Amino acid sequence: MSKARFEAFSDSVFAFAITLLILGVALPAFKSPPADRELARALLHLWPDVLAYVLSFGVIGIMWQNHHALFRLVERIDRRTTFLNLLLLGVTVFIPFATSTLGAYPRMTSATFLYGLTLTCSGIAFNLLLDHLVRTGAFHANVAQATIRQTTIAYRLGLTTYAVAMLVSLIEPAVSFALYLLVVAYFLTPRGVDADLTGKAGSF
Amino acid sequence: MSKARFEAFSDSVFAFAITLLILGVALPAFKSPPADRELARALLHLWPDVLAYVLSFGVIGIMWQNHHALFRLVERIDRRTTFLNLLLLGVTVFIPFATSTLGAYPRMTSATFLYGLTLTCSGIAFNLLLDHLVRTGAFHANVAQATIRQTTIAYRLGLTTYAVAMLVSLIEPAVSFALYLLVVAYFLTPRGVDADLTGKAGSF
């Protein structure tokens, strides 16, 4: 599998998935042509949808960055890597559906749980991918062991955070929504000196 | 036709088609805002849609891999190749529609037959493409005859499997759905040593 075509395909899927998110933001069907006030009110009522849109735009953006940072380190793409990558993309493409459900029913347990479940699955897919790459020694020769160890820790942490937020949703949906936002805000904020991206492969 | 632009266009269509699959997973319109239990039930009732989504994600993923594996061997893209490739892409883009129909009516003959028909058409398109490439000697000079022969056998087998599953759907829809899942699981599972992808061009 040529790495260029592998990355191009993955990039396209990330780009489409992130763009499809906007379909989750939609005005309700009006029975009769609305007055201006009514339209304004309907638009304002879309705030959970817009918040869910912003959240998932951040999530997929981070995933894309991590994918990029991870595969910069990789030299060889084998068949199982392609398979696990397909799994990861399959979860990614599912995010727009989980997002529109969250936007439509932001205070319902089933919506916040589904969202957390989807993020947790993306965390699992990332960890399976990383573990396979580590096990088969697919990295470039000059990648330091410390970088790989650091990345692994960060991946485990990311998965744990998402899993916790998912479990919180079973108790208090609104809190888990806020938690998702916090996690994304934390990982998106650039910190300190602009560190070498390689060493940050794990922050998702 | 430059091979790079030919592949880039095909990759975009594959990536877009695989992403559009998610539009087949959609909540029904509720007459009144649902209670949490009702939403949870509606989400759980989406399992055939999600299964169809997973299935087709696998199918298009395999097709993309095969397209990639096939065109790695190819040196020259002529006008008829472009035409047959367009045919293949046209069938691929049809898959999201067949998938959403299958997800909505998983136990109905017409839905499972339509799905099998679409896969069979993709098999035909792949075989026409391969035959044209073989006939015009479009492969790189260093591609072994054995590789081409092996690929041809695998392509014929793939087509036959899909055609049989399609015919089974006329008798027992649920069985053919299970059959599609089995075929995809079989082709997606990485086996044994990570064989040279070139020699696996035919596994779809």
Add this chain to the structure above:
Amino acid sequence: MSKARFEAFSDSVFAFAITLLILGVALPAFKSPPADRELARALLHLWPDVLAYVLSFGVIGIMWQNHHALFRLVERIDRRTTFLNLLLLGVTVFIPFATSTLGAYPRMTSATFLYGLTLTCSGIAFNLLLDHLVRTGAFHANVAQATIRQTTIAYRLGLTTYAVAMLVSLIEPAVSFALYLLVVAYFLTPRGVDADLTGKAGSF
């Protein structure tokens, strides 16, 4: 404007527009869960939508090929080229809407006329683009004058054909639908020896 990024952007838009066509093929909403016969009948009734899908897949496929063939000859992309290309892409992205209208109302004058109008506009955009490239001498130095002349003739012919089909639609909608299909079939069929694509830049 770097030619690589210009072509990549155009290719992506062509690829998305061709994929969006499938959204025009959709089952009607059933009032109650349909029986298998009913679903089969509904699927069979989609034939004009599928025909329109096939037609437009051919149309956009040909446009993509022509775009490719044309810009192989081009060396310099200036601002007006980018603008005229944007015009062409804008018409291309409109095709899925015209197609779904045609598929839904294949025997209505307004649907077939809209479709013909869209194709005619694409012809105009291609001709404006070509004329600008000719006027500013944007072609590679080694492109023969004969090639450019031949391309120009083919572009004028293509535009004329679409315009005629559009006018026919005002008199006999069904005939113009058949005409569109014939034109596309004609241009898609590979003919004789596999001619140098450069010399065929004009066939759309």
Add this chain to the structure above:
Amino acid sequence: MSKARFEAFSDSVFAFAITLLILGVALPAFKSPPADRELARALLHLWPDVLAYVLSFGVIGIMWQNHHALFRLVERIDRRTTFLNLLLLGVTVFIPFATSTLGAYPRMTSATFLYGLTLTCSGIAFNLLLDHLVRTGAFHANVAQATIRQTTIAYRLGLTTYAVAMLVSLIEPAVSFALYLLVVAYFLTPRGVDADLTGKAGSF
């Protein structure tokens, strides 16, 4: 962050967002199969949707050109650039929603204001991106200070224009719609000699 993959991802998102605009042009659901006259009337009534489509196609086209012109000057992509670029893309992907709202309710304050707000946000994102690039000296060594100064002025002007149009919408919606069209027409029209695109990075 490799510049190639950064640009490819951005291009895909721009291309996809520009294509999604067509989903804003849709026929109303007819209660019974319409007569030809009725269909023709419904199509003609879509003119504000089509105008909004043309407008936004121009807007995103200009944004893509500017993105391209800006990043031609850039040498280094750091983490904050990626973050601000994600912000810009997030606003871009929102444009199809703002456009379909504008097309559906072209004379309503809330629709024209939302549209202006979206464009203003895109202006802010572009300015934040530029300021960060200037502050961190991310440009190629051979980019003239004059070019950067000129670009900055143009970016500030673009933002101001959009903000003014947004405010006008609060007083006279129809006027602001016309204003958006004028701004886009102005920036899209190629002027004078075909100036070096580098020096025009700021025209949006």
